[in-house]
Structure formats: structure tokens, C-alpha cells
Amino acid sequence: MSNNSMIDSSDTAPSTGSAPADQTRLLLKSIRRIVRANDLQSRALAKATGLTGPQLVILTGVAELGEVTTQALADHADLSAATVVMVLDKLEQRAIVERYRSTSDRRIVYTRLTAKGAELVNSTRGLFGAGLVQRLAALPAARRQELIENLGAIADLVTDATKTVALD
Amino acid sequence: MSNNSMIDSSDTAPSTGSAPADQTRLLLKSIRRIVRANDLQSRALAKATGLTGPQLVILTGVAELGEVTTQALADHADLSAATVVMVLDKLEQRAIVERYRSTSDRRIVYTRLTAKGAELVNSTRGLFGAGLVQRLAALPAARRQELIENLGAIADLVTDATKTVALD
């Protein structure tokens, strides 16, 4: 199970002493695992429900936010506006949402659920991360809270770190 | 800032009582943030170094594992074998790695670094997640440890949850 491969870290460790090289590697590994799980989950969801992960995310976003602009939806879903547009195109084709331009400012496009969309939300919302809910529920409340808070902290950390790439 | 949109949670909450619906939503949100940060970081890295995220991950994997099979690399990097092959194709084109078949079992393909690849690893390894390292180093050691352990636990959780999609 455990592979202590004894990699030569040689002189990679800086003199600062804190040098969490192994910790960083571990963290990056966990992130990749999470990213992959997310992808796999999305595909499985698509097969099971006909809606992919992002489609469901956007759909839920529209359900929660009501009449909503594209950009607001992008912020809410943590996706770029371009991606949101693509997802909305598909949802609109299937008459799950509808879009219309604001009359006061014709640049703005609002999105809202159709009746069909509202139905769909109710029937699929429970499915969204169902396995996760079960596993979370199995944990003590305090532990659950701890995990979620720490995950949020990590998200802050990496989001922030995105802004620092190669500043020499 | 806070939008208490008063969504009708109506009867969605099961009778179990624990029902961490909000917690789940929060967790999924954090996951999407992490996924996105990962993507953005990869693109920024590509622009800065000419190597994309996955390319660097695989490259580092080869550096750590030495002579390594495609599948072992896939496991190490948390990617499918297909993706690894595609990445290796590109790295091989650029003479960063080389591949050769095993003589004892001709199905097996080993990958190893070229001299050029070894050089590249040394020059870019520090760049990999540099922003993250800084931010981690700024934290107290105990806190750092806590975050990393909990992230690992989350990764276990979601990896595991992938196997459960829609079992009624």
C-alpha cells in the first residue's frame, strides 16, 4: 500500500528550514485526485441522468438565483463566462432554461428556468453528489464541519496561488 | 454580499435529521473552486514555461520513478492511461523523454528521461506550485499539517463517492 520510494530530494530543500516540499507534493496529489474524481463523477452523472456535471451546476445555479445574468452565473458556478454560454446553449436547446435580453440595457441577457426546467431541478437535485452526502452523513458532525472548513481554506489558498505563477 | 434567496427546500430534507444539504453545497463549491484553480494554474504554467500542468506532472513522475511503465505513470499521476500516452507523445516529440519496449515482454513500454529532460526537470521543478509553497510556508506547521491531512481525507471521500452515483 505505502510506497516509501526514498526519492533523492538532494538539494531541492531551500535553507529556510520550513521547506514543505513533501507536503506540497502530497497536497498537489490530493488536488489531482479531487480533480479526477470530479471528472469521473461528471461523466457518470451524464450517463445516469442525461445531464453532465456543469449542466447540473448551472441548472442549480439558475434555480437558486432566479433571473440571472450570464456573468453572475459564471461567478456562482466558478466557470468562465464562455463556458456558461456553451452550457446555456445546450440547456436552452432542450427547453430547460430560456434567455431574453433586458429591455433597459440590451447588452444584458437574463436566464431563467422553464416549467420543464423547474421540474427537472426537483427530480435531479437530490442526485447531485448523492454518494458524497451519504459519506458525509456517516461522519460525526464536528468532523464534517472540520473537513468542510479546511477544504474551503484550501480553495482560498489555491485560488489565491493562481495569481502567483513565476514571479522570479 | 449574502443572498438569502430563501430557496424552497420544501420536502427535500430527508427525515434522517443529519441532512447536511448546505454543507454538501459548500463542499461542492469548494471542489469547483479547486478544479478551476487547477485549470488556470495549468494554463499560466504553460504560458510561463512551455509545459502544461499535466506535462509537468508526468515529467516529474518519470523523474521520480525512473524507468516506468505507462500504467504505473497513470496511477502515479491520477490520469487515465490514454491521457498519459498523449502527454508522453508530446514529451517524446520534444526529446524530453524516450520510450522503448521491454525485451522480455514486448507488450510493455518503458519511459525514461533524456539528458535534456533531466535538465528540464531541475530547472522547472521549483516552479511547480511555487505560489502554493509560499503560501503554505506562511502558515504554522501544525495548521499546514492539518490542512494537508484533511485534504487527503476529502480526496479519499470523493474518490470513493465516485463509485456511487445513482443507486436508488
Add this chain to the structure above:
DNA sequence: CGTTAGTAGTTAGAGTTCGAATGATTAGAT
């Protein structure tokens, strides 16, 4: 030996994602 099953790697096809460029519309300055 020869057929069958299993394994390692690869290719094909479909889907997501982003940044950059574009079009339309509005707000602001002169």
C-alpha cells in the same frame, strides 16, 4: 501445437474548459 483468455498500450471520438478576439450597446467627456 492451437485455441482462448487476459494484459499493456494505443487510437478514435465526444465533451469540457479557458483566453482572446468580436459585436453590440451603454456611459462619459467634450
Add this chain to the structure above:
DNA sequence: ATCTAATCATTCGAACTCTAACTACTAACG
């Protein structure tokens, strides 16, 4: 009033990812 700058949404091009075939090869069993 008009010209310029900013804003919102969208389209375009490139990259990554996966699963599901497919090929090549080895092993196992009669």
C-alpha cells in the same frame, strides 16, 4: 451631439480528459 472607453455576451481555436474499441503480445490449458 458625437466620439471614446467600458461592459456584456458570444464565438473561435487550442488543450485536456475520459471511455470504448482495437492491436499486439503473452499465458494457460487442452
